[in-house]
Amino acid sequence: MATSPHLHPDEIRHLFAQAMSRMYRDEVPLYGALMELVAEVNAATLAGDPALAARLQRSDALDRLDAERHGAIRVGTPRELATLRRLFAVMGMQPVGYYDLAVAGVPVHATAFRPVDAAALARNPFRVFTSLLRLELIEDAALREEAAAILDAREIFTPRALALIEHFEQAGGLSADDAAEFVAQALETFRWHSEATVSHATYQALLSAHRLIADVVCFRGPHINHLTPRTLDIDAAQDAMQARGIDAKAVIEGPPRRRCPILLRQTSFKALQEPVLFPAGDSADAGTHTARFGEIEQRGLALTPKGRALYDTLLARAREADGAGSTGDYASRLAAAFAEFPDDDDTLRREGLGYYRYALTDAGRADPSAVSRSDVDTAIAAGLVTADPVVYEDFLPVSAAGIFQSNLGGGEQRAYAAQANRDAFEAALGAQVHDEFAIYARIEHASLAAIGHAAETH
Numbered sequence: 001m002a003t004s005p006h007l008h009p010d011e012i013r014h015l016f017a018q019a020m021s022r023m024y025r026d027e028v029p030l031y032g033a034l035m036e037l038v039a040e041v042n043a044a045t046l047a048g049d050p051a052l053a054a055r056l057q058r059s060d061a062l063d064r065l066d067a068e069r070h071g072a073i074r075v076g077t078p079r080e081l082a083t084l085r086r087l088f089a090v091m092g093m094q095p096v097g098y099y100d101l102a103v104a105g106v107p108v109h110a111t112a113f114r115p116v117d118a119a120a121l122a123r124n125p126f127r128v129f130t131s132l133l134r135l136e137l138i139e140d141a142a143l144r145e146e147a148a149a150i151l152d153a154r155e156i157f158t159p160r161a162l163a164l165i166e167h168f169e170q171a172g173g174l175s176a177d178d179a180a181e182f183v184a185q186a187l188e189t190f191r192w193h194s195e196a197t198v199s200h201a202t203y204q205a206l207l208s209a210h211r212l213i214a215d216v217v218c219f220r221g222p223h224i225n226h227l228t229p230r231t232l233d234i235d236a237a238q239d240a241m242q243a244r245g246i247d248a249k250a251v252i253e254g255p256p257r258r259r260c261p262i263l264l265r266q267t268s269f270k271a272l273q274e275p276v277l278f279p280a281g282d283s284a285d286a287g288t289h290t291a292r293f294g295e296i297e298q299r300g301l302a303l304t305p306k307g308r309a310l311y312d313t314l315l316a317r318a319r320e321a322d323g324a325g326s327t328g329d330y331a332s333r334l335a336a337a338f339a340e341f342p343d344d345d346d347t348l349r350r351e352g353l354g355y356y357r358y359a360l361t362d363a364g365r366a367d368p369s370a371v372s373r374s375d376v377d378t379a380i381a382a383g384l385v386t387a388d389p390v391v392y393e394d395f396l397p398v399s400a401a402g403i404f405q406s407n408l409g410g411g412e413q414r415a416y417a418a419q420a421n422r423d424a425f426e427a428a429l430g431a432q433v434h435d436e437f438a439i440y441a442r443i444e445h446a447s448l449a450a451i452g453h454a455a456e457t458h
């Protein structure tokens, strides 16, 4: 009789991620081709690296290799963002991190809705990078007001989706039947609409304020703009995209290729030009819109604030050299800059640059008091304890800006003087975002506690 009447939020997220993947492959066939390419690269990587295959098998990750890791949407109003927070909560996804992209010339700020604990991530890691348009960054007051009025008049959620969110909040869960209906109804919010809600002229005016503004304002809802599977070898996948004539982004965002991968590396195929109809009295004008693409990612060690500061410094160094008399291409500048970033787990761990999960070996389990008597480094050296990298589950603002830019299809670069405004974002969200570092630190501390050691602080 102990069975819950409710489907677990992790299961609802799993159903939702699968439904989203099917929908996006139908909507964007090139994305289906990217999925196939990634599956081939992953199979070749596993065939050439039996140790990696065995490790993934042990951690159960092999089964889920082909499941998407993330997607992204952009919304226009505080109410839309706050309702999305409630919608994602049904699927066990919490807002983690604040990303200001205005500094990089994109008039949005963002968070990632994602599962937080290890078991939930292992069941299905799907997360959604969610940006809120900063309308205040539209300089032209009349255009700003027009955009605000258009956004205020739209409803991006179906009535049933809203009712089921409320039911979830009141009852503390959804039955399997309600969950299935919720997934179908929630999906409607993320669907592509090839008919714009505004005239071609309004679209053009918003487009010239910023292409992203047109993308957010001119449609019925926040269409999912990409999905991102995991690749085991992003360099090989990038080469394979180019070899097949897929229009890939020029550079892989994030850190360079390393022996010990850190944070997140990403690349994408560029957004497609898709036909759109714009209402014009009793008829419609034909035009196009560029928004939707496909992306791949490879993740590594979650860095501590100290490690992250070093990452930011070295990345800035590689990028600064971009123009002014620098020699060599970006890839070699990046590699040169990151030569300073230690590239073995022992040093990364001892210097407090990354988060690790500690566990007893068989020898450690046989003699736990020997473990608690010695410090962690000694216990590792004695073969009593292992330390495995904690995987980074979040995003990188500079990379995200690079992804945005390469997909705006206009090569535009502009800068906003605006300050980050986390308070305004959280007020719109109706909640505070979780601190990503605190989440990783908790994982590390819990693993230390489990082997009988007090937490070390980073």
Ligand code: OOG
Pocket (backbone or CB within 6 Å): 071, 072, 073, 074, 129, 131, 225, 266, 295, 395, 396, 399, 400, 401, 403, 404, 407
């Ligand atoms: C989101 C871009 C950010 C990533 O992987 O960094 C992102 C967008 O284009 O809406 O998804």
Ligand code: NI
Pocket (backbone or CB within 6 Å): 070, 071, 072, 129, 226, 228, 295, 403
């Ligand atoms: Ni992405």
